[in-house]
Amino acid sequence: MQTTTPAPLRHARNELGRFLRSRREAIRPETLGLPEGGRRRTPGLRRDEVAELADISVDWYIRLEQGRPVTPSRQTVDAIARALRLDMVETAHLYALSGIALPQAASDEIVPSTVQRMIDRLAQPAYITNRLGDVLHWNLAADALFGFGDVGEADRNVFIGMFLRPASRKLFGTGWEAEAKRMLAEFRPVHDINAADPRFVKLTGRLQAESALFAKWWRQHGIKAGGAGRKTLYPPGGGRTKYEYVALQVIENPALKTIIYYAV
Numbered sequence: 580m581q582t583t584t585p586a587p588l589r590h591a592r593n594e595l596g597r598f599l600r601s602r603r604e605a606i607r608p609e610t611l612g613l614p615e616g617g618r619r620r621t622p623g624l625r626r627d628e629v630a631e632l633a634d635i636s637v638d639w640y641i642r643l644e645q646g647r648p649v650t651p652s653r654q655t656v657d658a659i660a661r662a663l664r665l666d667m668v669e670t671a672h673l674y675a676l677s678g679i680a681l682p683q684a685a686s687d688e689i690v691p692s693t694v695q696r697m698i699d700r701l702a703q704p705a706y707i708t709n710r711l712g713d714v715l716h717w718n719l720a721a722d723a724l725f726g727f728g729d730v731g732e733a734d735r736n737v738f739i740g741m742f743l744r745p746a747s748r749k750l751f752g753t754g755w756e757a758e759a760k761r762m763l764a765e766f767r768p769v770h771d772i773n774a775a776d777p778r779f780v781k782l783t784g785r786l787q788a789e790s791a792l793f794a795k796w797w798r799q800h801g802i803k804a805g806g807a808g809r810k811t812l813y814p815p816g817g818g819r820t821k822y823e824y825v826a827l828q829v830i831e832n833p834a835l836k837t838i839i840y841y842a843v
Contacts, residue, residue, distance in 0.1 A: 592646035595676040599644050602663045603629055632662035651677050667832070690716045691831040704822075704840040707829070710769055711778055712737040715835070724814055724840070725750070738766060738782065742790040752813045763796050764803035809843070 604623035613628060624632075630640040635655060642649045643659075651659070656677050660670040667689060674680065690707050695716050698705045704724045706717035714735045717727045726746060727735055734740070741747050741759050751758050773779045787794040807825040814820060822840045829835040 592648070595673075596644045596646040598673065598676055599629075599659070599663070602665065602669065603644075606664060629659070629662050633658040635659075651679075653679055688713075688715065689832055690835060691829065694829055694831065694835075694837065698837065701839065703842075705837060707835055707837050708737060709836075710773060710834055711782055712739075712766065721840075724812070726815070736782070738762065738786060738793075742786055742793045746815075750812055750814070752811070752819075754811055758810065759792070760796055760801065761803060761808075763793070764801035765805040767797075767800065767802050810840075 603626070604621060606623050608624060608628070611624075611632070613624070626641055626644065627637045630637040633640070633655070635658065639649065640659075643651065656673055656679055660673055663669075665673060688709065694707065698707065698716055698718050701718055702720060704718070704721040706721045706725070706727065707715050709715060714727050714737060717725070722728045725740070730740070730744070734743070741762055748755050770779055770783060783797065787797060805826055807823065810822050810824060812820055812822060821843050823843050824838060824840045827837045827839070829837055
């Protein structure tokens with residue numbers, strides 16, 4: 580009995596083929612040390628050249644470009660991305676068209692330089708986190724408020740900071756418990772989507788082992804949507820300051836969030 584490939588799957592395969600062909604034809608052979616002349620009927624690289632650069636068979640690559648029913652592995656997609664000199668955005672698109680989730684360990688550690696510069700120029704406390712809550716970049720005002728530079732890279736995480744650093748209790752004062760519960764409830768849905776990721780397993784395992792309150796509230800399975808809000812903080816220099824904050828997704832890398840505080 581003949582089976583029919585679902586239309587959405589056929590469409591994805593056709594789009595994958597068109598995308599590969601467009602990027603192949605956009606590469607100038609001489610930039611890769613290949614002869615520009617010769618028997619080139621179309622611009623760019625030939626299919627056999629891409630296959631050789633990616634270390635895959637020519638027939639297999641042709642099947643991909645033709646939208647035939649083949650399923651590339653993650654390693655093959657990476658090899659093709661390197662062969663075609665794809666940037667981060669193009670590689671993510673290639674993964675999506677191939678039906679493979681982009682490795683988060685690779686995607687959520689890269690902070691675009693333009694975003695870094697914007698953060699550095701802000702007078703307000705601002706920093707960037709990934710899905711795990713790792714703090715990847717911060718400005719001077721954020722360092723003065725949260726002390727990100729005072730801890731090692733392995734501990735530079737908003738959840739580790741909140742539950743395991745005594746300084747956080749002082750910074751949030753009487754509002755620490757409510758803020759810790761809010762953060763945990765916002766993290767839970769992100770965790771559950773990525774529960775198989777070894778980094779999430781390691782993080783929650785450590786927090787449950789080292790913080791009785793984290794372990795207790797984690798079992799309660801609280802869920803909350805993230806976004807903007809208000810906090811009252813007690814900065815290291817003394818005093819009491821009310822802040823509004825906003826969390827913005829980084830368009831260039833949606834795995835990242837920019838958090839900005841401003842006094843009110």
